[in-house]
Amino acid sequence: MASDPTAGGASAEMPVETPEENLDIPPRPAGQEADVQQLQAEKAELQDKLLRALAEAQNVRRRAQQDVERERKFGVERFAKDMLSVADNLGRALSALPKDGDVSDPALRNVIIGVQATERELQSALERHGVTRVKSLGKPFNAEFHQAMMEVEDPTVPTGTVVQELIPGYLIAGRLLRAAMVGVSKGGPPARAASNEN
Structure with a gap:
């Protein structure tokens, strides 16, 4: 069955309207040409400001991420410096104590073992935090x-x-x-x- 362009009651002689015939666009008055150029200049300026604002926002976001990363890495720096004096004092205490094998008193031997374990734990905690x-x-x-x-x-x-x-x-x-x-x-x-x- 062939397709009939007149099927459905449409006339074959019906003219096809073009978009230009449908639109009622009034002609542009001569004085508005300057307004159009001014609006286009404002549009270009606003687009430039928008692009700059977007770039600035991206830079602020990047700097904030860097600050967060730096704080994550080095935020414990002051605390770590304070803990170094504790580590130094434990090291000095261990160097002042007799070696484990040279001690006959079991209580003193236990103190030495405890100080050694404390120093190892402190060094391990420091290493866990970089x-x-x-x-x-x-x-x-x-x-x-x-x-x-x-x-x-x-x-x-x-x-x-x-x-x-x-x-x-x-x-x-x-x-x-x-x-x-x-x-x-x-x-x-x-x-x-x-x-x-x-």
């Missing part, structure tokens, strides 16, 4: 991580090697929290260049 100890002994002196407190005459090790650690140094999330206070050798063969690996 605070790590700088490894200094036997390494070449590096001013980024070490503070030289004295020179030690030792011809058996290269000059500039850390041979004594007075106070340990710490890093927080890879950034220096406290420099290690060390004794550096002198009088030995020339040292190799200091490395950043600690």
Whole structure:
């Protein structure tokens, strides 16, 4: 069955209206040309302001995310510095106590074991929060991580090697929290260049 364009009662001679014939758009008056240009200029200016505002909002959001990330990493810095003095005092207490095998009194032995366990737990808690100890002994002196407190005459090790650690140094999330206070050798063969690996 062929399709009949006149089916459904539509006349084959019915003219098809174009959109231009349907619209009653009045002709533009001559004085409005300047208004149109002014409106287009305002539109362009507003679009520019919008784009700048969107860019500024994106920058503010990015800076806020960076601040949150920095605070997450380094927010415990003040607290960690305070805890380092506790770690130092525990270390001093352990170095002042006799070694575990040299103690005959069981009560004193238990105190020593308890202080050792407390120091290990404190170091573990610091590490969980991104605070790590700088490894200094036997390494070449590096001013980024070490503070030289004295020179030690030792011809058996290269000059500039850390041979004594007075106070340990710490890093927080890879950034220096406290420099290690060390004794550096002198009088030995020339040292190799200091490395950043600690």
